[in-house]
Amino acid sequence: MTATVASHRKPRQHPLAALTGGGSRSARTARTAATLALAGAATATATGFEGTAQAAHRPTPAQVKDRVDALYQEAEVATQNYNGAKESADTAREELSRLQDEAARRTRKLNAARTDLGALAASQYRSGGVDPAVRLLLSADPQRYLDGAAVLERTGSHQATAVAGYARRLGSVRQVRQRAEETVERLADTEAKLKKHRVTVVHKLGAAEELLHRLTAEQRQRMAARDGARSGPGHHRTGRGDGPLDAIPGGAGAAAAAQAPSPRAARAVAFAYSALGKPYVWGATGPSAYDCSGLTQAAWKAGGVALPRTTYTQISSGPRVNRSQLAPGDLVFFYSGISHVGLYVGNGQMIHAPHPGAPVRIAPIDQMPFAAATRPA
Numbered sequence: 611m612t613a614t615v616a617s618h619r620k621p622r623q624h625p626l627a628a629l630t631g632g633g634s635r636s637a638r639t640a641r642t643a644a645t646l647a648l649a650g651a652a653t654a655t656a657t658g659f660e661g662t663a664q665a666a667h668r669p670t671p672a673q674v675k676d677r678v679d680a681l682y683q684e685a686e687v688a689t690q691n692y693n694g695a696k697e698s699a700d701t702a703r704e705e706l707s708r709l710q711d712e713a714a715r716r717t718r719k720l721n722a723a724r725t726d727l728g729a730l731a732a733s734q735y736r737s738g739g740v741d742p743a744v745r746l747l748l749s750a751d752p753q754r755y756l757d758g759a760a761v762l763e764r765t766g767s768h769q770a771t772a773v774a775g776y777a778r779r780l781g782s783v784r785q786v787r788q789r790a791e792e793t794v795e796r797l798a799d800t801e802a803k804l805k806k807h808r809v810t811v812v813h814k815l816g817a818a819e820e821l822l823h824r825l826t827a828e829q830r831q832r833m834a835a836r837d838g839a840r841s842g843p844g845h846h847r848t849g850r851g852d853g854p855l856d857a858i859p860g861g862a863g864a865a866a867a868a869q870a871p872s873p874r875a876a877r878a879v880a881f882a883y884s885a886l887g888k889p890y891v892w893g894a895t896g897p898s899a900y901d902c903s904g905l906t907q908a909a910w911k912a913g914g915v916a917l918p919r920t921t922y923t924q925i926s927s928g929p930r931v932n933r934s935q936l937a938p939g940d941l942v943f944f945y946s947g948i949s950h951v952g953l954y955v956g957n958g959q960m961i962h963a964p965h966p967g968a969p970v971r972i973a974p975i976d977q978m979p980f981a982a983a984t985r986p987a
Contacts, residue, residue, distance in 0.1 A: 685814035692807035874913035875939025
């Protein structure tokens with residue numbers, strides 16, 4: 611029964627055979643053609659999806675600009691952290707050098723005192739005895755006579771007074787050396803932070819540069835034009851591209867300086883105008899290049915005022931000023947983290963060092979999120 615049923619069962623056909631009418635040569639040819647057609651259609655569909663995916667992931671120039679601006683702002687934060695760490699490291703190095711000089715000076719005095727005590731001990735030995743205080747110095751661990759210095763001083767003898775004085779000198783040398791060791795540790799920690807911030811800055815700026823290279827030269831030019839034309843010490847343009855201002859000096863720069871609330875502020879403004887067109891370099895304080903806080907620090911130094919190095923310390927360099935009361939020379943700060951600063955020059959404009967590829971220029975203060983303003987004293 612089973613064999614009979616099996617003999618009447620039709621062989622299973624491939625789905626393509628059903629479409630093409632059996633297993634003849636013509637059917638096989640049709641099946642091959644259909645297979646190729648389906649494969650081609652699948653390839654075309656996959657290619658279409660891939661092209662769509664690539665198009666979806668290719669950022670527009672506007673998206674590139676937004677991301678580049680964000681990277682520059684992140685790099686600015688890291689730059690200010692770097693500047694702060696560098697300032698701390700420089701201070702620690704200066705302190706270490708001073709402590710090392712002081713330790714050497716006190717050690718020379720200590721050695722001279724020890725020599726005098728040795729001579730005193732030799733004299734006493736030749737005369738038949740050595741003062742107990744001097745024996746203590748020459749035969750015991752230094753810590754013992756340090757602990758007993760006050761007792762020795764109360765004996766009233768010349769020798770005991772000399773030993774106590776030596777003990778004080780030794781103690782002071784130890785204190786200076788201890789401070790020097792602590793400074794060395796602080797310097798090492800600060801230099802580690804310095805390296806970390808440097809790596810962050812380089813990474814952020816490298817990412818921004820990579821994004822910019824995805825644009826055509828024409829797209830980069832249009833982006834630069836929207837950011838503001840390059841400014842120079844002669845004719846220059848504002849951040850809005852409103853047209854040339856008067857030549858410096860005698861034009862806008864002189865007018866802004868005249869409106870400054872003090873002679874110092876006027877000199878700071880004049881310096882900022884003279885820096886127009888100089889390149890932005892992170893960590894730079896001039897005279898050939900600046901970052902944002904390096905420019906404001908140099909400008910106010912020309913005015914006779916020593917500002918700290920970073921944006922987040924410069925903001926405390928004078929009383930706060932309302933935006934409606936800004937005057938030429940005031941420092942204007944941006945972003946919630948106070949990561950960017952410019953020098954106000956009047957008419958809603960500032961001079962600032964924007965970011966790599968953008969030289970020192972005039973720009974409107976509403977170009978970035980305004981945070982606060984300070985008038986250095």
